[in-house]
Amino acid sequence: MLRAIGKRDIFEEVWPKKRLIVLKLLQQETVSQREWQDLFFGVHFVCLWDEKGAAKIYDCLQQDIVEFIVQAQSKVQSQRGEQALLATYIVEWRKFFTQSNYLPLPFRQLEQSPQVKPQSSSATSSTSASACAGASTSSNAASSSNQASTSSSSTAKASTSSAAAAAAASGSSSASTSASTSAAGNASSSKKSPTEDSPVRKLMLDSWNKHIFHDIKNRLQESAMKIVHAERNGDAYDAQLVVGVRESYVNLSSNAQDKLEIYREHFELAYLKATAEFYRLKSAEQQQENGVLAYMKYADAKLHEEEVRAKRYLEPSSFSVLTYTLVKVLIVDHLNSILAECPDLIRDYETERLNLMFRLMDRVLHGVGVEAMMGDLQRHIMSAGLADMLAASEIITQDSEKYVERLLELFNKFSDLVHNAFNDDPRFLTARDIAFKTVVNDTSVFKMELPTSMANRGVKYTAPESKCPELLANYCDMLLRRTPLSKRLTSEQIDARLRDVLLVLKYVNNKDVFMRYHKVHLTRRLILGTSADSEKEEDIVEWLREVGMPADYVNRLARMFQDIKVSEDLNTQFRNSISRHDAINIKILNAGAWARCSERVSVSLPIELEDYIPDVEEFYKKKHSGRKLQWYHHMSNGTITFVNDFGRYDLDVTTFQMAVLFAWNQRQHDKISYENLRLATELPDPELRRTLWSLVAFPKIKKQILLMEPAAISSPKDFAENTLFYINQEFAIVKNGKSQRRGKLNLIGRLQLSTERSQQEDNQSIVQLRILRTQEAIIKIMKVRKRMNNAALQGELIDILKNMFLPSKKMIKEQLEWLIEHKYMRRDDDDINMFIYVA
Amino acid sequence: MKLTIKSWTGVASWRWIANDENCGICRMSFESTCPECALPGDDCPLVWGVCSHCFHMHCIVKWLNLQPLNKQCPMCRQSWKFNIH
Amino acid sequence: MLKLFKKTKDKIPKSEIIIEPKELKTPPLSKCGKPLLLDNTRWERRLHKELMSLIKEPPPGVTVDTESVQQNLSEWKINIKGFEGTLYEGEDFQLLFKFNNKYPFDSPEVTFIGNNIPVHPHVYSNGHICLSILTEDWSPALSVQSVCLSIASMLSSCREKKRPPDNTLYVKTCNKNPKKTKWWYHDDSV
Numbered sequence A: 001m002l003r004a005i006g007k008r009d010i011f012e013e014v015w016p017k018k019r020l021i022v023l024k025l026l027q028q029e030t031v032s033q034r035e036w037q038d039l040f041f042g043v044h045f046v047c048l049w050d051e052k053g054a055a056k057i058y059d060c061l062q063q064d065i066v067e068f069i070v071q072a073q074s075k076v077q078s079q080r081g082e083q084a085l086l087a088t089y090i091v092e093w094r095k096f097f098t099q100s101n102y103l104p105l106p107f108r109q110l111e112q113s114p115q116v117k118p119q120s121s122s123a124t125s126s127t128s129a130s131a132c133a134g135a136s137t138s139s140n141a142a143s144s145s146n147q148a149s150t151s152s153s154s155t156a157k158a159s160t161s162s163a164a165a166a167a168a169a170s171g172s173s174s175a176s177t178s179a180s181t182s183a184a185g186n187a188s189s190s191k192k193s194p195t196e197d198s199p200v201r202k203l204m205l206d207s208w209n210k211h212i213f214h215d216i217k218n219r220l221q222e223s224a225m226k227i228v229h230a231e232r233n234g235d236a237y238d239a240q241l242v243v244g245v246r247e248s249y250v251n252l253s254s255n256a257q258d259k260l261e262i263y264r265e266h267f268e269l270a271y272l273k274a275t276a277e278f279y280r281l282k283s284a285e286q287q288q289e290n291g292v293l294a295y296m297k298y299a300d301a302k303l304h305e306e307e308v309r310a311k312r313y314l315e316p317s318s319f320s321v322l323t324y325t326l327v328k329v330l331i332v333d334h335l336n337s338i339l340a341e342c343p344d345l346i347r348d349y350e351t352e353r354l355n356l357m358f359r360l361m362d363r364v365l366h367g368v369g370v371e372a373m374m375g376d377l378q379r380h381i382m383s384a385g386l387a388d389m390l391a392a393s394e395i396i397t398q399d400s401e402k403y404v405e406r407l408l409e410l411f412n413k414f415s416d417l418v419h420n421a422f423n424d425d426p427r428f429l430t431a432r433d434i435a436f437k438t439v440v441n442d443t444s445v446f447k448m449e450l451p452t453s454m455a456n457r458g459v460k461y462t463a464p465e466s467k468c469p470e471l472l473a474n475y476c477d478m479l480l481r482r483t484p485l486s487k488r489l490t491s492e493q494i495d496a497r498l499r500d501v502l503l504v505l506k507y508v509n510n511k512d513v514f515m516r517y518h519k520v521h522l523t524r525r526l527i528l529g530t531s532a533d534s535e536k537e538e539d540i541v542e543w544l545r546e547v548g549m550p551a552d553y554v555n556r557l558a559r560m561f562q563d564i565k566v567s568e569d570l571n572t573q574f575r576n577s578i579s580r581h582d583a584i585n586i587k588i589l590n591a592g593a594w595a596r597c598s599e600r601v602s603v604s605l606p607i608e609l610e611d612y613i614p615d616v617e618e619f620y621k622k623k624h625s626g627r628k629l630q631w632y633h634h635m636s637n638g639t640i641t642f643v644n645d646f647g648r649y650d651l652d653v654t655t656f657q658m659a660v661l662f663a664w665n666q667r668q669h670d671k672i673s674y675e676n677l678r679l680a681t682e683l684p685d686p687e688l689r690r691t692l693w694s695l696v697a698f699p700k701i702k703k704q705i706l707l708m709e710p711a712a713i714s715s716p717k718d719f720a721e722n723t724l725f726y727i728n729q730e731f732a733i734v735k736n737g738k739s740q741r742r743g744k745l746n747l748i749g750r751l752q753l754s755t756e757r758s759q760q761e762d763n764q765s766i767v768q769l770r771i772l773r774t775q776e777a778i779i780k781i782m783k784v785r786k787r788m789n790n791a792a793l794q795g796e797l798i799d800i801l802k803n804m805f806l807p808s809k810k811m812i813k814e815q816l817e818w819l820i821e822h823k824y825m826r827r828d829d830d831d832i833n834m835f836i837y838v839a
Numbered sequence B: 001m002k003l004t005i006k007s008w009t010g011v012a013s014w015r016w017i018a019n020d021e022n023c024g025i026c027r028m029s030f031e032s033t034c035p036e037c038a039l040p041g042d043d044c045p046l047v048w049g050v051c052s053h054c055f056h057m058h059c060i061v062k063w064l065n066l067q068p069l070n071k072q073c074p075m076c077r078q079s080w081k082f083n084i085h
Numbered sequence C: 001m002l003k004l005f006k007k008t009k010d011k012i013p014k015s016e017i018i019i020e021p022k023e024l025k026t027p028p029l030s031k032c033g034k035p036l037l038l039d040n041t042r043w044e045r046r047l048h049k050e051l052m053s054l055i056k057e058p059p060p061g062v063t064v065d066t067e068s069v070q071q072n073l074s075e076w077k078i079n080i081k082g083f084e085g086t087l088y089e090g091e092d093f094q095l096l097f098k099f100n101n102k103y104p105f106d107s108p109e110v111t112f113i114g115n116n117i118p119v120h121p122h123v124y125s126n127g128h129i130c131l132s133i134l135t136e137d138w139s140p141a142l143s144v145q146s147v148c149l150s151i152a153s154m155l156s157s158c159r160e161k162k163r164p165p166d167n168t169l170y171v172k173t174c175n176k177n178p179k180k181t182k183w184w185y186h187d188d189s190v
Helices: A002-007 A010-027 A033-049 A053-077 A082-102 A105-112 A135-151 A163-170 A177-188 A199-232 A239-251 A261-313 A316-330 A332-339 A342-347 A351-361 A365-391 A400-422 A426-440 A468-480 A484-488 A491-507 A511-528 A534-546 A551-577 A607-623 A655-664 A674-681 A685-696 A759-785 A790-801 A809-821 B057-065 C044-056 C066-071 C144-156 C167-173
Strands: A447-451 A462-466 A584-589 A627-631 A637-644 A647-654 A706-709 A724-727 A733-735 A738-740 A742-746 A787-789 A825-827 A834-837 B002-016 B046-048 B054-056 C005-007 C062-064 C075-081 C092-098 C109-113 C181-183
Touching (some): A010 A033, A010 A082, A053 A105, A199 A239, A261 A316, A261 A332, A332 A351, A332 A365, A342 A365, A400 A426, A400 A468, A468 A534, A511 A551, A534 A551, A551 A584, A551 A607, A584 A607, A637 A655, A647 A655, A655 A674, A674 A724, A685 A724, A733 A742, A759 A790, A759 A825, A787 A790, A790 A809, A790 A834, A809 A825, C062 C144, C075 C144, C092 C144
Parallel strands (some): A647 A742
Antiparallel strands (some): A637 A647, A706 A724, A733 A738, A825 A834, B046 B054, C005 C181, C062 C075
């Protein structure tokens, strides 16, 4: 039987009939299930019995395909109009493409044959004898045919992704081209269809590429671009045509590694070019006609529109390159003219337009546009902020409340701008912060003078610093002390304002100045017991810790509160031990924690007090052996009752004032000379002058408690040895123009924490501390690093010190020299900028 | 006219009454702290031995902890006893 | 003079004496207002203080080799001169002090180094010194200066230049670190 069949030319015998089915399939004519199965069988049969069968079928199939394509080509080429050409092409292409998913199925067996493996379309006349023999091949064919038969497809319409199932479900013979091809198109870029690797399919697509596409692809492309162009101009169009063209580009690729090669090199390129050209013209036109601001809206709208369009017409892989092209044409090419509008928009708080500009600029690579905008913002905040402060300088230099409020108003305004216009983008927040820093640390409105070098170390000159930290501390004091301001505000309002203070403090370079003033104020509040709310006092200490104030500083503040609490306990114990001292309070401060406690001033206390003091000292000695009390009478204070013919008044006074006033207790009508008062009180000259002045010229009271002779002295410096002082027998507390019979008056004012020291000396101690901190930090760094160059050292130094102050270059240099001179470190012999730690 | 004191708040600090200026162990001033403390005063107290020698508490305790057997005063080598007044 | 010795295992007291750097402290201002420079490594400050006073006000016959100290604060070379009127008059000796991070709670390791090791009944030819304050009689109240003075006086009081009787055996068998020798101090009179 084998031999009998072998003698005949099986191919010639079988194929002509089967070929008719192939032609029908190509033409998309209806094919019965029987015919479809026949085709499978025919291919199988020929391959089985004719050793060159596979090659013969392949050759024949190729001829048929080419013939079909040539027919289709002539149909397409005969179209004159763009739309018609496209439409015809797409119809033909879709038919063909659909078939390319089905026609290969019956020819699967050919895949096994080395005769059809080669890439060339002509089958080789291989003599290979192994052609498709064997049971496995036949069973393969059978299963293929089974599969096809269950699909019962005649016109072979099915989705390529799940051929069998989908085909079984549809089962109809008519091809709804649009739906199926679009499914096929989608699938082409995702899942593999079962026929995808088939040589027959490749043959089909290659032939199409060679005989139609190659010739007319430029026309196709142009036509598609014309449609897109029309669409951009708002004319009627048929989007499906463009989609169809793209699909044929995508599906014609025979490069397995890069399926989008043809698409990218032709379609995408043409699309990008057309897009760029279109908008190059349009954008110039738009800008000229409607101005830059309108143009920004246009650009924004078009960017969006084109992104939507790209989703229709382009493969996803093209989106980013398209966006790049669009950004280039629509934004980058107009960068300068757009950015030129930025300063004015910021000035006018045009948040919406700024936001639009920001969105546009944020698309530009490398942040060039955004950086320019940040620069504009920074410059604006600086100049507007400084101008604002300067305009209000008369009020704000006098009034720390107004200053802080003004500053906060500015901050909030600019923070709103950054929020609304720039969506709180971190880059703009940074620009804002840099600008705030400049405003806060500016010295043109007001400043404090700090000596840059110590007096004992050569030249002395001053470097101006912002007064901001001092004013912040003053404002803090107003909120925390019992003042009209703190009484007016609710607890929540005070909290909010304290938070505001900390916000501003964040921008202050020299926080050490704030710390010093804050501590001085706190000392006064704790000594005089004038805190509005002791809980808040302790809250703010923790807040200061949270915002990064140095731990040792914060710990010292906490220590101050602890001292006050311990003192309260001590007072209770003291009063319990000695019943006659109900009126006595003691506050024992731990040296070191408090602001400047080291100085002591001698004073001769009133006899009444002199009695108490030994009792207190004795009591303390019993409580704490090995310790000795040291009195700080310049901080001690009390309340005295002053009785005269007009009434009975409670006066809050310092111990010095008390000492002076009690000089008259035994001789109330005497006039006592300055000299005699000094002998009586034993106060040092500057303290006595200051104390007397506070009793003869206390601000804002109608009647002073002391009078002097001559009365015309205008300054404590003008007191002479023989200037006479006497009790004002008419003294009374006056309220609303009326003398009161009873009342309370505070004559302490601002408690002096130190002896007579000038502001200069105060500031000097700030500088002194800075020098120490700088030296310490240098040693600390060098100890770890051992060797370090100047620049790196300065960097680390500033990092360590920045929560306290910003060390000046000059100071760093001086301290480095000092440390070198004192052998803590040395310079490298070969490199003057290299420092070496010396243990 | 008559003046009387209604109340008075005396402010004071305190210092150690020590025989020496410096701690014999760490050589730091008694006015400041031992090397391991930040704040002078209550946080870094002084202690006295029966032998009358005085040290930062932290310094002498550290030394005594290192002497398992003979706990002696570093200054006079007498057996160390805290002088509790 | 008689001395016995035996080696003992390292006995490092187990206590909480681990020294770590901590937060910078605020420097106190000195009374004259001149900044007191603070080296923040806690106990090292004592060593630094000692060094400064030894450089500024050295006791007679004692000089610090500042060159060596600059390299490393934990090893000092100190030169001492034999005093006039003693057996060592005109001789120069060099001591090496090594401090560990437990100083001053732990004694420094002190040895004679260099070409001229004094010939002395308490000094071995390898430079080890038999002196009780360097081991069991150490006290944190002692200092580099007091150790130098003790050694100087030990030399000065010597009446006969000779090595310790057990010198040969000791030098052969001893640990490099003299502190690891368990000394028997029998005779303090020499």
